[in-house]
Amino acid sequence: MTLMDEKYDPKEIESRWQKKWEEWDLFRVEDDPARPKYYLLEMFPYPSGQIHMGHVRNYTIGDVVARYKRMRGFNVLHPMGWDAFGMPAENAAIANKTHPAKWTEANIDAMRAQLKRMGFSYDWNRELATCRPDYYRWEQWLFLKMYQNGMAYRKESFVNWCQDCQTVLANEQVEAGLCWRCGQQVRQKQLWQWFFKISDFAQDLLSYCDKLPGWPEKVITMQKNWIGKSVGAQINFAVEAHDEVIPVFTTRQDTVFGATFMCLAPEHPMVTKLSKGCAREKEVLQFVERIALQDRSARTVENYEKEGVFIGAHCLNPLSGRRIPIYTANFALMEYGTGAVMAVPAHDQRDFDFARQYGLDIVVVVKPDDSDLDGATMTEAYVGEGRMINSGQFDGMGNREALEEIASYLEKNNHGKRAVSFRLRDWGISRQRYWGAPIPMIHCEDCGIVPVPEEDLPVVLPEEVEMLAGGKSPLPELDDFVNVTCPQCGRKNARRETDTMDTFVESSWYFERYCSPQCNTSMFDREAVDYWMPVDQYIGGVEHAILHLLYSRYYTRVLHDQGLVKFKEPFTNLLTQGMVCKETVMCPEHGYLLPQEVDSRKENRVCSKCGKPVTVGRVEKMSKSKKNVIDPNILIDKYGADTTRFFCLFAAPPERDLEWSEQGVEGGYRFLNRIWRLAAGLMDEIKDVQAFQGHPDSLDDTIRPLFQKIHQTIYKVTRDIENRFHFNTAISAVMELFNTISGIAMQRDNSSHLAVMHLAIESLALLLAPIAPHFAEELWAALGHKSSVLLYPWPQYREDALEKDEVLIVIQVNGKLRSRFQVATGTDEETIKEMALSDERIQKFIDGQRVKKVIALKNKLVNIVV
RNA sequence: GCCCGGGUGGCGGAAUAGGUAGACGCAAGGGACUUAAAAUCCCUCGGUCCUUAGUGGCUGUGCCGGUUCAAUUCCGGCCCCGGGCACCA
Numbered sequence: 001m002t003l004m005d006e007k008y009d010p011k012e013i014e015s016r017w018q019k020k021w022e023e024w025d026l027f028r029v030e031d032d033p034a035r036p037k038y039y040l041l042e043m044f045p046y047p048s049g050q051i052h053m054g055h056v057r058n059y060t061i062g063d064v065v066a067r068y069k070r071m072r073g074f075n076v077l078h079p080m081g082w083d084a085f086g087m088p089a090e091n092a093a094i095a096n097k098t099h100p101a102k103w104t105e106a107n108i109d110a111m112r113a114q115l116k117r118m119g120f121s122y123d124w125n126r127e128l129a130t131c132r133p134d135y136y137r138w139e140q141w142l143f144l145k146m147y148q149n150g151m152a153y154r155k156e157s158f159v160n161w162c163q164d165c166q167t168v169l170a171n172e173q174v175e176a177g178l179c180w181r182c183g184q185q186v187r188q189k190q191l192w193q194w195f196f197k198i199s200d201f202a203q204d205l206l207s208y209c210d211k212l213p214g215w216p217e218k219v220i221t222m223q224k225n226w227i228g229k230s231v232g233a234q235i236n237f238a239v240e241a242h243d244e245v246i247p248v249f250t251t252r253q254d255t256v257f258g259a260t261f262m263c264l265a266p267e268h269p270m271v272t273k274l275s276k277g278c279a280r281e282k283e284v285l286q287f288v289e290r291i292a293l294q295d296r297s298a299r300t301v302e303n304y305e306k307e308g309v310f311i312g313a314h315c316l317n318p319l320s321g322r323r324i325p326i327y328t329a330n331f332a333l334m335e336y337g338t339g340a341v342m343a344v345p346a347h348d349q350r351d352f353d354f355a356r357q358y359g360l361d362i363v364v365v366v367k368p369d370d371s372d373l374d375g376a377t378m379t380e381a382y383v384g385e386g387r388m389i390n391s392g393q394f395d396g397m398g399n400r401e402a403l404e405e406i407a408s409y410l411e412k413n414n415h416g417k418r419a420v421s422f423r424l425r426d427w428g429i430s431r432q433r434y435w436g437a438p439i440p441m442i443h444c445e446d447c448g449i450v451p452v453p454e455e456d457l458p459v460v461l462p463e464e465v466e467m468l469a470g471g472k473s474p475l476p477e478l479d480d481f482v483n484v485t486c487p488q489c490g491r492k493n494a495r496r497e498t499d500t501m502d503t504f505v506e507s508s509w510y511f512e513r514y515c516s517p518q519c520n521t522s523m524f525d526r527e528a529v530d531y532w533m534p535v536d537q538y539i540g541g542v543e544h545a546i547l548h549l550l551y552s553r554y555y556t557r558v559l560h561d562q563g564l565v566k567f568k569e570p571f572t573n574l575l576t577q578g579m580v581c582k583e584t585v586m587c588p589e590h591g592y593l594l595p596q597e598v599d600s601r602k603e604n605r606v607c608s609k610c611g612k613p614v615t616v617g618r619v620e621k622m623s624k625s626k627k628n629v630i631d632p633n634i635l636i637d638k639y640g641a642d643t644t645r646f647f648c649l650f651a652a653p654p655e656r657d658l659e660w661s662e663q664g665v666e667g668g669y670r671f672l673n674r675i676w677r678l679a680a681g682l683m684d685e686i687k688d689v690q691a692f693q694g695h696p697d698s699l700d701d702t703i704r705p706l707f708q709k710i711h712q713t714i715y716k717v718t719r720d721i722e723n724r725f726h727f728n729t730a731i732s733a734v735m736e737l738f739n740t741i742s743g744i745a746m747q748r749d750n751s752s753h754l755a756v757m758h759l760a761i762e763s764l765a766l767l768l769a770p771i772a773p774h775f776a777e778e779l780w781a782a783l784g785h786k787s788s789v790l791l792y793p794w795p796q797y798r799e800d801a802l803e804k805d806e807v808l809i810v811i812q813v814n815g816k817l818r819s820r821f822q823v824a825t826g827t828d829e830e831t832i833k834e835m836a837l838s839d840e841r842i843q844k845f846i847d848g849q850r851v852k853k854v855i856a857l858k859n860k861l862v863n864i865v866v
Numbered sequence: 867g868c869c870c871g872g873g874u875g876g877c878g879g880a881a882u883a884g885g886u887a888g889a890c891g892c893a894a895g896g897g898a899c900u901u902a903a904a905a906u907c908c909c910u911c912g913g914u915c916c917u918u919a920g921u922g923g924c925u926g927u928g929c930c931g932g933u934u935c936a937a938u939u940c941c942g943g944c945c946c947c948g949g950g951c952a953c954c955a
Contacts, residue, residue, distance in 0.1 A: 222951080225952095336955075
């Protein structure tokens with residue numbers, strides 16, 4: 001092997017090793033039931049054309065774990081692919097007059113090259129792209145299965161419509177009334193749509209939240225909130241003079257005696273039915289129309305004014321017997337509960353506001369212990385606990401108790417039943433877009449909806465299309481695509497479904513597909529999935545805490561119910577990494593500036609275009625629009641992939657946000673250089689010496705501390721990576737080891753010194769192998785090894801080297817540090833107690849005072865209480 | 867409003883079965899090398915006080931209390947920052 005160059009040249013080293021890895025096919029993985037598997041997965045990217053620092057961080061973290069686990073002897077599956085359907089491809093295609101497929105494939109090529117430059121250890125043989133028919137045909141296949149058992153269904157409903165994206169959005173994809181992708185206001189539109197019945201699994205998804213100990217608490221909480229289980233009762237209200245019963249859902253059946261009116265969602269079928277012929281029918285219908293078409297966002301903003309219209313009918317409170325008016329109100333939602341609310345103004349703020357506005361009765365039925373309430377004078381609803389009043393036989397009971405008692409009473413007397421309600425709605429998966437997986441359905445005038453026969457799959461997305469300006473899907477206009485013969489009755493003019501699937505469907509099973517990506521007889525090879533799944537460690541951004549992660553959990557249950565997989569939860573452990581942030585810089589004339597557009601040579605930073613002083617804004621998530629982005633390419637050119645990786649790992653623990661610092665990157669680069677120079681300077685002498693393998697006792701006092709430090713470092717780095725992925729502290733441990741190495745007064749003619757030094761450099765190479773892999777390979781090769789460092793087992797620490805010969809004992813007086821001394825490790829408490837009490841520096845603190853108590857801890861401290 | 871996180875030097879961050887607060891790095895200051903600069907190497911670096919500059923005193927982990935021989939760590943109350951949910955009956 002060649003000796004090391006004087007100079008650390010990352011560019012040369014990195015491309016050389018990347019070529020070698022490829023030649024060796026080092027990252028290829030095979031199923032091997034004889035070996036323990038480890039499935040490490042990072043969230044696959046959308047092929048936008050460029051990887052950004054968020055990807056770099058995410059994939060660096062994953063790569064460290066993959067390489068580490070591999071050195072620990074696991075058979076590691078570490079795949080990469082492309083979440084390749086979606087709107088940006090269509091927009092780009094329209095803007096650049098290309099085709100989404102071409103644009104996407106070109107981006108994939110560019111990004112694959114970038115990822116390779118980072119030195120990530122992916123098994124590229126398993127690469128997949130969700131936009132290819134060999135992938136989505138299986139999604140269509142499962143769709144047919146889901147249709148068969150009612151898991152996929154079509155219904156007409158009001159849906160979230162984004163005008164800019166020209167498509168509908170699932171509830172999960174609407175954030176504060178805005179489109180999750182483009183930020184445009186979402187409107188309500190009535191459409192026929194395909195849905196997945198995720199609500200069937202609401203309880204199961206919720207229950208299993210507590211069976212995911214490897215997930216961050218935060219994500220679990222968010223999912224629980226999203227599923228939103230409420231326990232209460234359904235109560236039936238008979239309508240006066242009609243043969244109708246309106247059921248309501250409530251969590252506060254204890255307040256049923258206080259229900260003085262009822263509110264129906266505007267979309268509730270009873271609204272038009274009961275108002276028919278009444279004096280205010282016209283007013284009711286106008287109201288319904290106005291509210292139904294209103295933005296959902298407008299309906300959910302704070303302080304939104306409550307309004308409603310009396311629909312001209314009454315119903316009977318089954319418990320109080322009271323005759324109560326029925327309103328339709330804007331705050332009642334058709335999709336929740338039964339779409340009907342029993343309004344108890346005394347104990348619900350919303351109902352209270354409504355009652356005050358329309359002059360409705362407020363009857364107090366729960367009395368707080370320390371005061372009296374009067375419906376006529378109260379200023380806000382009382383939602384706390386108390387004693388039941390005005391509630392017939394339940395008077396005097398605690399309201400918590402009444403909750404149970406009234407529920408039982410309802411069931412016994414046939415007025416209702418205990419019930420639960422979930423906030424989670426079914427997943428609307430129809431998208432009126434071109435660049436997605438076609439939904440394999442056919443509309444026939446005679447037969448209705450007819451599934452595409454299995455043998456006709458895949459329904460290939462036609463590529464010979466003209467993209468339409470404005471983002472409208474060209475599919476409905478494509479006669480070749482749309483016009484089909486009905487597979488059921490043979491009728492000629494059936495029409496193919498032109499909606500495509502939400503891209504979150506593709507990302508709900510790609511991790512199974514990676515197990516056997518070339519499988520062309522089913523979604524995946526059963527044996528391969530049984531071997532690899534579930535994913536042992538999943539890593540990605542917290543922004544998918546609900547969307548992707550909930551959909552994937554659901555889809556896995558669907559696969560489970562189809563008997564396709566043995567497990568219900570796809571991801572055993574989840575790490576949500578923090579964002580990559582940087583300060584924003586703004587020029588008064590040119591707005592936000594890219595980092596390279598800022599001239600920082602002078603005292604005050606100025607705009608490089610106009611020379612005006614810039615304003616430095618707050619540290620925010622890197623984003624193109626704010627221009628506070630660092631281009632990974634520039635970074636790799638300047639410092640190399642290893643330094644880039646190094647900084648991403650060192651600057652912060654993975655779950656926390658990372659603040660970008662150019663100087664921090666420099667620091668990492670300097671550190672690698674320091675190791676390089678030290679190793680290069682020693683290589684001649686240590687190369688042909690065996691790494692020290694003897695007992696530490698045989699070492700002299702000069703070199704033994706280094707030997708111990710090596711093992712302490714192995715111990716610390718192993719623990720930090722294994723237990724909590726805290727690479728920042730693992731790296732500081734390696735830095736400490738380096739500092740020790742460079743501080744040792746080694747004798748170059750002492751063979752045991754050289755042997756320990758060989759061990760030290762070897763350890764640096766091994767410990768850095770997951771973190772700075774090219775650098776480590778180079779060191780490793782210089783030490784005389786012929787194969788990859790990745791094939792060498794992770795170093796083991798010696799227990800007997802962890803203990804130091806001497807430990808520092810701290811002496812406190814009344815808990816304050818007063819002195820310290822060295823003592824042989826393991827010296828018993830009595831001895832150190834005596835040593836502490838006789839310590840001369842301690843004398844002045846205890847002199848003349850009574851020693852009340854002395855606490856001594858072996859190898860730690862003595863605390864003297866006076 | 868409700869539910870999660872999180873507040874530690876000039877900065878990023880260490881240290882939790884309670885036991886030396888500030889590891890490691892960055893920045894800053896001083897010095898060495900150099901004709902000079904860069905690079906590199908060495909030293910100092912929470913605040914404060916000292917007629918004893920010390921293995922010195924006091925103080926210090928958002929604020930106020932408590933438990934304890936001992937609290938960044940545990941308990942109670944409050945303040946601030948970040949995130950999620952929010953007319954869900």
